[in-house]
Every structure is written in C-alpha cells, then in structure tokens.
Amino acid sequence: MNILEHRALRGPNYYSRYPAIFLRLDIGNLEEKPSDLVPGIVERITALLPTLQEHRCSVGRPGGFLERLERGTWAGHVVEHVAIELQNLIGFSVGYGKTIDSYDTGIYNVVYRYRDEACGLAAGVEAVDLVERLFAGEAIDMPAIIDRLKQVRDAHMLGPSTAAIVAAANQRGIPHTRLSEDNSYIQFGQGHRQQRIQATVTSHTDLIGFGIADDKEWTKQVLGDAGIPVPRGRVCGSFDEALDAVRDIGYPVAVKPVIGNHGRGVSTNIEDDPSLREAFDIAAHRHPSVIVEQSIRGEDHRLLVIDNKLVAAARRRPAHVVGDGVATLQALVDEENRDPRRGIGHENLLTQIQLDEQSLRLIGQQDLTLQSVIPAGQMVFLKPTANLSTGGTATDMTDDVHPDVRYMAERIARLVGLDIIGIDLLAETLTRPLEKQSAAVVEVNAGPGFRMHLSPTHGEGRDVGRPVIDMLFPDSEATGRIPVVGVTGTNGKTTTVRLLSHLLRQSGRNVGMACTGTIEVDNHVILRGDYSGPQAAAIVLREPTVECAVLEVARGGIMRRGLGFDECDVGVLLNIASDHLGEQDIHTLDELARCKLVVIDAVRQGGTAVLNADDPRVLEGQEWARGDIIFFTLDPDSRPVRRHVREHGVAFTVHSERIVMRQGHVEAEVIPVVDAPITFEGHARFNVANALAASAAAYALGLSIADIQRGLQTFHPTPGQNPGRTNLIDADGMKVLIDYGHNVPALEALSELVGCIPARRRISVASAPGNRRDEDLFTLGTLLARMHDVVFIYETDARGRAPGDAARLLRDGAQSVPDACRVEIIMEESRAVDRALDEASEGDLLVLLIDDVEGAIERLKGRRFSPPAGTDPADESP
16 A cells, blocks of 8 residues: 555644544555455454444444444555554544545545644554555554554653643633644644743743742742741852851751752752762752752642642652562662653653662662662652652642641742742641741742642642633633634635735734735735645734734645634635636535535634625535624525525625625615725626625624725725735726736636726736646636737646646637637746737736736836827827
C-alpha cells in the first residue's frame, strides 16, 4: 500500500465537524483481496487488538467491525479502524472514522478523528504498515508499535499543569491554540479577548513578583520585613563566608543557590564542615551566590495560591523507598521506578528517581549502601528536597489548613505580587498556627507545578486548573471568543469580505480581515498574498487588538486543512457554481456544495447563516444551518423568501430599486441601489447581491440599518477599497475596468456590466489558472470573445499543465465564436498589459482580468491615449 496524501484537518472539514486525519491511500493489489479472502484475519487482528470488539462500524453494535471483516471489506477500511484503536491504546479516546471510495480504482480516502495531531498522523502510518502485514500474513510486533506511538505522544503532549488549565478551558467552551510545539505556550480565547499562559505563568504575571520569587534572598527580605517567619541565613560568595555564616547560625543548616528551581543545587540538614564544603560546591555550580540558612524542623509543604486565594495544599516527601526486609535498596528503587505513574521529567504525575551524587551522599549518611537490605517498614530518603521533579511524593492536605495559615499564604501572594504562586513552607503541621510550632517559609515559586495537587500520591486530587481559567476569564459566561464571520462561495467572496469589514469599521469595530490579497487589521495591511485559508484565520484570531474577524473561506483551504476556526457567529454562502471541479475528489456541483456548506455547518448555536435564496443548491443547504437564517435575494417575489419572512425570518432584497430588509410585515429601507457605489447604479447585479449578503451579515452582528446605510454609501469600487474587484478607472479618455474574473460564472456576471459601459472598442487582457478543466478553459475563451473586440491572453500559474496549454485552450475557445474577435497570446502578464495599452485609444474600454493590479495601475499613470487612427481631433466636440 502507498500513502499518497497524509495530513491533519484541523477544523470543521468536508468529512467531519471535528478535527480529523485525512489519509489518501492506494491499496494497490489489495483491491483484489478483500478481507474475506484472508484466512484467519479476524482471529489474528483480535489477538493483536482485542478492543476492536468494541467497534460498532456501520452495523451499529459492538463487534460490528469484526462482522464486516468476516463478510469482507477492503484494506483502507481496516486501516481506519486500526488507526483509531492505536490512538485509544496510548490514551486518546477517539471513535469517529470513515473510509470513502475515490474516483480512482484502488484509492481510498481514509478519515479518522484525533486528539493529538502528531499521534494521529503517526497512528495512520503504523496502521498502514500493520494492515499490510496482516493481509500478507507477516509477523507483527505489537509492543514495538505501541512503544513508538508512546514516544510520539510523550514528545508532543502538554505537561500535567498546562493540560489541567486547557481541560478547564474546554469545560468552559473557551477555545485554545497551541502557539509553540516545543513548550506550553498557549492562547485561550481570540482577538482582544485572549489570554496567554506559558506553563503556569500567565500574561498577567507580575514581572517584579517573578523577580522576587526567582531570588531567594530577595524573597526572604520581602517576607521577613512583613513579619512572615523565614529562616535566618546569609548570602555567601565563598566557602569561608559560608563557614562564618555557620558560626553565627549554628548547625544544622541548609545550603542553596540564590537563584534556582526544582530543588537543583539544594542540600539540607548539613551538620559538619566537610558536608558544608560539598554542599557549597554543589550550590555554587548552579549560581555563584549561595544562601546558607538554618535548617527548620518540620515537613515540607506546598501551598498553592491562585488569584489571592489558597486553592490547594500538599505535604511533600523527598524521593524515598520503604523496606520489606528482603530487597536491597537498589532493588527497591528499581521497583518504585516501575510505577506507571512515574515518567521522565514532567511527562507523568510522578517522576522517576534518579540516583545522583547527592543521593549517594544521603544514603551514606544513613549508614547504608545500594546493596543494603532495608528492614521492613524502614523509610530511606534518597533526595535532600521534596520536589516532585526529583522523584518526591505528595499527600493532599487542603482540607487540613488552619485559617491562620491560609491567611498567611494569601497574604504572601499579595506581598510578592504574583497571580499564581507556590509557597514552600517547612512546618510540623498545617493544622496549627505557625507561631505555635517550628515553621518558616523557605521559598516562593512563580509558575509552580500543579502535579502534586492534580493527582497526589495520597489523598484527593484538586482541580487547580479551573481557578486559573476563572481568574483569566472572571465572567462565568465568558468564552473568550470574538465574533467570527466566514464567507464562502464560488464568486464574490473577496468583495463581500471587504465590504462587510468596511461596514463593521464604520460602526467603530476593530476588524481583522483575511481574503484573497491581504490580511488587514484595523484597515492596515499586515500581510500580502492569498489568505483565504485556515492559516490566515489563525493569524487574525491571534491578533491581540481584533474585536471582530471577517474571513474569506476558499474551497482549497477547506479540503486541505479544514476551517481555521471551530465555529463562527455568521456563515455566509454566496453561490455554488462550476469552478475547480476535478480537484481533490470534488467533481460535481453537489460535491462542491457540500464542501462550501462546511462554513454553514460551523455556525454556532445562536449564530446566523446568511444564504443566497437565488441559488438552488445554497437554498437546499439551509438544512445544514445550525443557527438562524437570513436570506438575501435579487428577487423580491421569491416564494421561499416570502414564506421565510411570513414566519418572521429576516431577508434582504431589492424592492423598487432599493435595498430593503424584510421581516414579518415590516419592510425597512436601507439605501437606494444607485446610492451604493459598488453597484454601478445597479448595473453590476453581482455586486448588488454582494451588498445584500454583506448587509445581512452586518445585521446579524448587531449593526443598525443606519450603520449599514452609512457603510454602503462610503464603500467604492476603487483599488484603494476593493483592489482588483470591478475597479473602473478613467484614464485620459479611455476607461479601464480591472477585475479578477478567472472562471466562467464570474465572467458571465461581469459581461452584463461590461455591456453597459459605452465604448468604441472593448479590449481585454485575460487568463485562467491551469487547474481548471479543459472544457472550462475553452468556455472561458468563448465568453471573452463574445464580450470583447480584442483579447490578449497571458498565462498565469500553470498548476501542473505544460507551459502554453491553458493559453491555447482559451485561444481555441475564443476563435470558435463566429466572427471571432482578434486574439493574441502573450505569455507574460506585464507584456500583455503593455500590449493592450499600446493597442488602446480614446473611447475604448480596457478590461484587465489580471493578478498584478498595482503594476497595471502604475503603468497607467501619466499615459495619454491618442484618438483612434483616422480621427481628426479638431472634429471632436468639446
């Protein structure tokens, strides 16, 4: 079998409302070998993956997939189920999948759900290899497969602390975006409502407070000055200074670097000078300044304060083992490390115990070696500090915290100035006030780990992710989302996006817009290019100032990656017409309609779908709409629209040459059509439709009729406001119309406007991308010939065709028209434009269907067009 395409669909897509993996698979000669021709396949696969018994498949009951295997199914379908189950076996609960025949024999589109993208992709690769071996009767090493997938999982998964915050956000319906693959940098929410974290440091974490927590001596000063009990100590720059400090403090002491974390470089219970020398060197290796301070009698506790409220407390014990009277110390450590909760670093709830020099020193202080047999019940400590990152354990103590201790912890958070703070307290117990026992705060931590509280070794786990989300989004109903509009269709997307963005800006909104041409934030271009896909949506939704996002959604982006958002407030479907058919298994208009309807299917509950009631396929798509429906139509007498309005639905239409809004018995005038510059006094009917769609979407977002009227009046078809879309320019006696009509439906719509513009001759520069079908390119050529007297054909992106092939088809189509216009092929766009400018004279209309709008406008500047040959300028009327 051969994987032809393999990628993640990261948002709602052609196959599913949820993120999924797309795998285009050529099963080769297995097309002739369905599963019922493979002896013993059901027994082998159930031995490898017993949990496949739970897969219902199309049969609809447990064991359904195995029944399909018995009756006979193809290898692609088996890959789907194996890829799903492999993810379940490494801890990701997934169930959805489908396998679809393609138009090519032996090639299948396999789609299955994922939770983690890297693991989903890896599961697909492993599933293909496993199924190929299964059908061939070859040996399969299942433990090795699972081990490889776990390695992928562990390399990409979020740490426990970050994962807990993400889980809390998901429960609130707050979207999250992973901003970096190699650390826990996460954005919650969108646009100006976003909040960001890195692990447990938030975008509100105070920089000074962070600095205080990072400097242990500064911490002691701040807390000591406020009356918080802290150990007596001194910062030392040399061992001699450390000896002087001990003479003042007295043994036992603790030694630690001034700046550090996770207990690195810390030694406790130092009782003599040689041990002090060793501890000093260990700490100095971490930082040149070393703290020597009194040892406090008591157990290690961690108090977690979020938003100035104590939310969890734990008693921590350093990494240790308990003897059984039989095993050696080394054997006990090895057995403890086999606990499935222990992993490397922060990947699991507990960390594996690594024996280092400090461990060996500590073991020696207890008169033991690694070969000592530890008596039953005896506890042997292996680390000087209780950090979980060095193998320590934790017991939940949240319900045992005395009110005075709780107040002290919350006061420390205010004194240091951290929104999330971990307080390390040495105390005999948390059940009594600190002044009545041996106790002191030895450290505070910015960005503290949550592992010990989420799933302590002993006691009840605490949902400490939720307080973080509640702090970042204090309104319990807030989801951090901004209004998102997705605009799709075959033609008119860019104009509608630009016009709607203009309406919103005129009403005072800061708009993030992405379309074919640019990404703009608050009317400033930040990127140029084709931004009609999911990458553009991600860029806009990450922008911290954006209050509303208006996004063009093209077919290609939906098929390649899915939508760039999980849901939208308004989905606009303009039309369904023939374009790009034959690509990515979209061969019919019904299939194209299903692709475009993804945007409507993504409308949130309570949102709005804006639908073109004049397009039958769009009209049929209303069953996919999840929110309210607003129709727009050029036909005020449309039967479906009249019924919708009678039922108090909203519709935008044209009545008596006025754009109006109808609902029930109400008809509200928005603007005379002639007063909306983009409509060319109503001659550009396609732009009237775009104006209706933009008005409907604006209304759905809460704009008033007056807001919409003002926006329509001030949006002009100029290169400044709508570059490359019906830009009509007067150029010294000649008119130039610039547009992006690169498909048959667009050119048919444009021909009506071109016919309404008086001209002596109509000259065109035109092309079409090579990924159109032959018949579409030929038809496009016939339309160009019927509209113009002279056509200069250039070639844009060949997209897989041989150079000149697309231009030839356009020319052949143009020359097939009786009394055909003059046609020339000039392969480069800039040369074709120059040739047309040389050809044109006063009174002509030059129609430029081009990509480089700015370049063409630059060529027009300063150019004068002579009267046509044979004309005496003196005979011209003034």
